[in-house]
Amino acid sequence: GGGPNHAHNIYHKNVYFVYFYPATDKFHNVAGDVLGTTVDIGDIDSCLVVDSGPIDAANPKIVDYYFAPSYLDATGYPIMVYKLDGDLTLAMWTGSEWDSNIVKDGVGGLFDMEKAGPSAFNVYHTQGGGLQIQSTVDGGSTWTEGDYIEPPNPGESFNKIFKIPNAHPDIELLALEGDWVERSFEGIYDVWTIGSLSTIPPAPMPTPGPTPTPPVYTVLVSDDFETYVAGSDPGGGWNIDELGGIITVKDGISGANGKSVELSDTTSSENVGLRYSFPAQTGTVTAEFRVMMPTVSNSFNIALSGEGGAAVSISARNNGFSY
Numbered sequence: 001g002g003g004p005n006h007a008h009n010i011y012h013k014n015v016y017f018v019y020f021y022p023a024t025d026k027f028h029n030v031a032g033d034v035l036g037t038t039v040d041i042g043d044i045d046s047c048l049v050v051d052s053g054p055i056d057a058a059n060p061k062i063v064d065y066y067f068a069p070s071y072l073d074a075t076g077y078p079i080m081v082y083k084l085d086g087d088l089t090l091a092m093w094t095g096s097e098w099d100s101n102i103v104k105d106g107v108g109g110l111f112d113m114e115k116a117g118p119s120a121f122n123v124y125h126t127q128g129g130g131l132q133i134q135s136t137v138d139g140g141s142t143w144t145e146g147d148y149i150e151p152p153n154p155g156e157s158f159n160k161i162f163k164i165p166n167a168h169p170d171i172e173l174l175a176l177e178g179d180w181v182e183r184s185f186e187g188i189y190d191v192w193t194i195g196s197l198s199t200i201p202p203a204p205m206p207t208p209g210p211t212p213t214p215p216v217y218t219v220l221v222s223d224d225f226e227t228y229v230a231g232s233d234p235g236g237g238w239n240i241d242e243l244g245g246i247i248t249v250k251d252g253i254s255g256a257n258g259k260s261v262e263l264s265d266t267t268s269s270e271n272v273g274l275r276y277s278f279p280a281q282t283g284t285v286t287a288e289f290r291v292m293m294p295t296v297s298n299s300f301n302i303a304l305s306g307e308g309g310a311a312v313s314i315s316a317r318n319n320g321f322s323y
Contacts, residue, residue: 012065052085083109087104087105109125121140241271273317301316
């Protein structure tokens with residue numbers, strides 16, 4: 001914008017790059033600085049990729065309309081292709097500055113870039129009415145000219161090209177004829193789909209990683225007390241402490257179904273409890289009890305205990321509950 005003529009879309013200049021994060025609704029520049037929910041004139045210099053110079057009436061669109069950004073897997077740094085003063089140009093962020101080089105002199109229009117691998121890209125631009133493809137496999141250090149695709153009929157031309165992400169081979173690109181000379185929504189311009197492009201270097205298949213090993217859950221203790229005799233002490237590996245009261249297997253408590261174990265504390269000086277020991281376990285160990293406490297007078301403890309950084313036992317201890 002700007003310049004001697006303030007009409008819409010007369011002058012273009014400069015190339016800028018920002019990130020936008022929908023999760024935070026914030027813009028960031030390439031260095032990672034947070035710019036806020038808008039990019040203001042005071043922020044714009046930190047987003048500059050290329051300064052194309054003052055607006056020039058003799059070359060009003062020194063920077064073309066469209067930009068194609070992507071990134072390198074090895075560093076995560078962005079790259080961007082654009083048309084500057086008629087030349088297809090690549091800018092690469094080095095971590096501290098933008099480094100640019102010319103991909104192709106004197107192109108038509110730049111319209112899309114496809115990421116074809118960790119450092120491989122295909123750039124699609126118009127040339128002489130047709131579609132020309134430029135490809136790189138080394139992150140843009142070198143480029144190879146690929147297919148040239150002509151429109152189906154004489155006198156027709158591609159004026160917009162879009163690569164369809166994850167496309168079916170039969171429809172890989174969308175091409176539009178509209179040249180904006182005659183504005184019309186009456187169907188005077190053709191739209192084409194372009195199928196398989198056999199000579200474009202295919203995106204390399206990712207190297208399959210190891211098949212994830214599903215987590216193994218070891219059940220260290222699983223006891224519903226159903227195998228024990230009502231009225232007796234629990235067995236099956238439980239160590240009991242009845243110094244402070246009585247531990248008894250019950251056929252349900254207060255109407256509960258199934259068997260349970262009652263820990264009744266009958267003295268004020270000692271606890272009553274049960275403990276189950278198992279081989280030392282590192283990592284994540286969880287314990288779950290279902291507990292009913294009819295009378296509260298002091299405390300009831302459920303514990304997953306460890307030694308030397310490893311879990312070694314679970315226990316339940318009553319200090320003050322009586323039944």
